[in-house]
Amino acid sequence: PEDVKSLRSVINPDISRIRNIGIMAHIDAGKTTTTERMLYYSGYTRTLGDVDDGDTVTDFMVQERERGITIQSAAVTFDWKDYRINLIDTPGHVDFTVEVERCLRVLDGAVAVFDASAGVEAQTLTVWRQADKHQIPRICFLNKMDKNGASFTYAVESIKQKLKTKPLLLQLPIGEEKTFRGLVDVVTKEQIIWKSTSGLDDGKIFERKPLLEADDPNLFQELQDTRNALIEQVADLDDEFAELVLGEYSESFDLLPADKLQAAVRRVTLARAAVPVLCGSALRNKGVQPLLDAVAAYLPAPSERPGDALKWYNDDLCALAFKVLHDKCRGPLVFIRIYSGSMKPQSAVYNINKSCTERMSRLLLPFADQQVEIPSLTAGNIALAVGLKQSATGDTLVSSKAAAAAAARRAGRAAGDLLLAGVDVPEPVFFCTMEPPSLAEQQDLDNALSCLQREDPSLKVKLDPDTGQTVLCGMGELHIEIIHDRIKREYGIDTYLGPLQIAYRETVLNTAQATDTLDKTVGEKRHCVTVELEVRPGHARLTAERAATAPAIEFAAGAVPTELRGAVENGIANSCVQGPLLGFPVQGIDVTVQSLTVHPDTSHTMVSACVSRCMQKALKKAGIQILEPLMNLEITVSEDHLSAALADLAQRRGSVQEIQSRQDNRVVVAAVSLQLPNS
Numbered sequence: 119p120e121d122v123k124s125l126r127s128v129i130n131p132d133i134s135r136i137r138n139i140g141i142m143a144h145i146d147a148g149k150t151t152t153t154e155r156m157l158y159y160s161g162y163t164r165t166l167g168d169v170d171d172g173d174t175v176t177d178f179m180v181q182e183r184e185r186g187i188t189i190q191s192a193a194v195t196f197d198w199k200d201y202r203i204n205l206i207d208t209p210g211h212v213d214f215t216v217e218v219e220r221c222l223r224v225l226d227g228a229v230a231v232f233d234a235s236a237g238v239e240a241q242t243l244t245v246w247r248q249a250d251k252h253q254i255p256r257i258c259f260l261n262k263m264d265k266n267g268a269s270f271t272y273a274v275e276s277i278k279q280k281l282k283t284k285p286l287l288l289q290l291p292i293g294e295e296k297t298f299r300g301l302v303d304v305v306t307k308e309q310i311i312w313k314s315t316s317g318l319d320d321g322k323i324f325e326r327k328p329l330l331e332a333d334d335p336n337l338f339q340e341l342q343d344t345r346n347a348l349i350e351q352v353a354d355l356d357d358e359f360a361e362l363v364l365g366e367y368s369e370s371f372d373l374l375p376a377d378k379l380q381a382a383v384r385r386v387t388l389a390r391a392a393v394p395v396l397c398g399s400a401l402r403n404k405g406v407q408p409l410l411d412a413v414a415a416y417l418p419a420p421s422e423r424p425g426d427a428l429k430w431y432n433d434d435l436c437a438l439a440f441k442v443l444h445d446k447c448r449g450p451l452v453f454i455r456i457y458s459g460s461m462k463p464q465s466a467v468y469n470i471n472k473s474c475t476e477r478m479s480r481l482l483l484p485f486a487d488q489q490v491e492i493p494s495l496t497a498g499n500i501a502l503a504v505g506l507k508q509s510a511t512g513d514t515l516v517s518s519k520a521a522a523a524a525a526a527r528r529a530g531r532a533a534g535d536l537l538l539a540g541v542d543v544p545e546p547v548f549f550c551t552m553e554p555p556s557l558a559e560q561q562d563l564d565n566a567l568s569c570l571q572r573e574d575p576s577l578k579v580k581l582d583p584d585t586g587q588t589v590l591c592g593m594g595e596l597h598i599e600i601i602h603d604r605i606k607r608e609y610g611i612d613t614y615l616g617p618l619q620i621a622y623r624e625t626v627l628n629t630a631q632a633t634d635t636l637d638k639t640v641g642e643k644r645h646c647v648t649v650e651l652e653v654r655p656g657h658a659r660l661t662a663e664r665a666a667t668a669p670a671i672e673f674a675a676g677a678v679p680t681e682l683r684g685a686v687e688n689g690i691a692n693s694c695v696q697g698p699l700l701g702f703p704v705q706g707i708d709v710t711v712q713s714l715t716v717h718p719d720t721s722h723t724m725v726s727a728c729v730s731r732c733m734q735k736a737l738k739k740a741g742i743q744i745l746e747p748l749m750n751l752e753i754t755v756s757e758d759h760l761s762a763a764l765a766d767l768a769q770r771r772g773s774v775q776e777i778q779s780r781q782d783n784r785v786v787v788a789a790v791s792l793q794l795p796n797s
């Protein structure tokens with residue numbers, strides 16, 4: 119049909135016209151619905167997809183359609199007016215924060231979507247902090263203005279309080295809840311009303327006209343007040359604008375041209391001094407087009423973002439692989455963000471992380487639900503490369519080894535240091551065994567798991583040394599379930615999952631000393647070691663950084679010759695792999711090696727073995743404590759259910775940190791040790 123935009127429009131738009139943005143939100147705030155509407159209004163999809171029917175473009179994995187939540191973040195490209203928008207759909211579930219983090223690295227800006235009846239919720243706070251860390255300018259979209267309980271004022275206040283940011287009100291809603299029907303544009307002083315045409319109510323048609331006092335005196339007054347406050351707020355944050363306001367327009371803000379205000383709001387947003395706030399209802403098809411205008415107007419182009427790649431590489435290629443998908447027919451598809459230079463199909467790239475050269479066959483643009491083959495792509499863009507076999511999520515790609523060396527010289531660093539990003543992966547908290555239906559399928563299973571690990575660095579796969587079974591370690595129950603599901607659907611292996619277990623840790627309660635001697639003659643040689651050591655609770659035991667780290671080791675003065683330190687450290691590390699109580703890793707301990715006596719013929723392996731055995735003794739004597747993973751949670755309940763929720767928390771040994779009020783509801787902020795679903 120003709121009304122679907124030609125997908126072969128501009129391939130390489132001017133960099134100032136590119137917007138690489140993400141949508142971040144609490145689960146169920148309406149991210150998917152908003153994305154769908156964006157694609158629809160920009161002309162790339164013919165029908166309005168509906169999440170509830172499981173028929174959307176971005177939620178393309180089968181499991182996602184069934185579960186109705188977004189797991190894999192997919193990049194989608196579309197054009198809005200003269201802008202190329204690359205949208206990276208970030209997941210909202212807490213099991214997938216690693217995915218969120220990875221996507222944030224390639225974004226230049228973000229839209230935070232909120233449920234206007236709930237304000238800022240827990241997951242948004244987490245993602246918001248991650249975006250702070252990556253210095254990403256944002257705009258806020260208060261969605262669900264049509265919903266019962268929706269409140270613009272409440273949501274704005276919650277943004278101010280919880281996100282500790284300065285909201286810039288660029289719009290006001292016309293009506294609220296059932297009566298929500300349009301917006302006031304505070305910058306241009308216009309009203310935007312969506313027309314209910316008979317039949318198709320898809321929100322494509324709306325009217326924009328100046329809001330006059332006669333239209334609605336109260337709303338008009340509200341607009342005046344909000345606009346004056348906005349102007350003062352922006353003048354406070356931007357000197358150039360302050361000069362203008364204090365000079366030419368000091369008599370009347372009314373005459374201040376919209377484009378001057380807009381330019382100042384843009385500067386303030388890019389400087390991350392404040393955050394524009396817009397509102398609407400994606401489901402009711404209201405507010406999405408102005409949101410797209412705001413993305414173009416206020417969020418940065420790739421060239422407006424800080425970064426060293428351009429400085430290092432000049433016009434040479436420098437790109438980041440930020441996502442790997444495995445496609446049945448085409449093999450691995452690697453999503454790539456280009457920071458400098460350009461890319462061509464049928465060309466070689468050098469992967470700095472893997473120190474290898476690879477060839478890509480084709481280059482695709484992920485236009486809405488179609489992938490369009492392209493002849494080249496320049497800096498600032500996002501593409502899909504076909505044919506890269508080694509590159510994994512987080513790898514840096516450049517044109518050649520020589521180019522990497524040249525860039526390293528310019529940066530005054532080693533080539534291996536010029537990586538764009540490493541992804542910090544938190545320690546997994548759940549694990550379980552996975553078995554193929556027959557031994558013959560073990561190899562296929564291993565292959566499937568290694569593909570999945572390339573896509574998802576938060577999935578860990580181990581071999582149980584005692585049973586030889588494959589063990590999956592993941593971020594949550596849902597994470598492991600989805601991996602299981604994908605192995606069945608995508609690789610055709612119906613695996614058996616053992617019971618889910620929690621990845622506990624062991625630590626010591628007290629200080630204890632132990633000595634041990636190992637005396638063994640192997641062949642001609644006598645190996646003889648005596649060690650004396652002390653273990654005690656690590657002094658930084660309870661801080662988060664320390665939590666996952668290896669023991670801190672000290673050597674008493676003169677006790678251990680330098681050439682044997684490695685062997686002693688190995689012995690200590692080995693003893694911490696499996697704690698003496700339940701066999702979980704030992705962490706949060708300090709060790710002092712007080713003395714070591716070694717017969718001249720003794721091998722390093724024997725030294726390690728003796729130290730390890732001595733450690734086990736000391737650990738047992740020191741008394742072992744099990745550490746449980748803790749989960750922070752937020753429970754929203756009505757007043758009537760508060761006591762029941764608190765009782766349930768108490769039963770689970772949860773600790774309540776705070777009870778807040780949110781409109782008519784109460785919000786319990788608590789920490790609970792992670793428990794198995796049916797325990």
Ligand SMILES: Nc1nc2c(ncn2[C@@H]2O[C@H](COP(=O)(O)OP(=O)(O)OP(=O)(O)O)[C@@H](O)[C@H]2O)c(=O)[nH]1
Nearest residue numbers: 145146147148149150151187188210262399400401
């Ligand atoms: N009343 C109302 N409901 C909405 C609106 N937008 C979305 N919803 C509903 O909210 C629910 C969640 O919407 P989604 O778009 O799936 O939300 P999401 O943030 O993508 O959810 P996850 O992918 O699971 O994180 C669906 O039932 C939508 O129909 C809105 O503007 N108003």
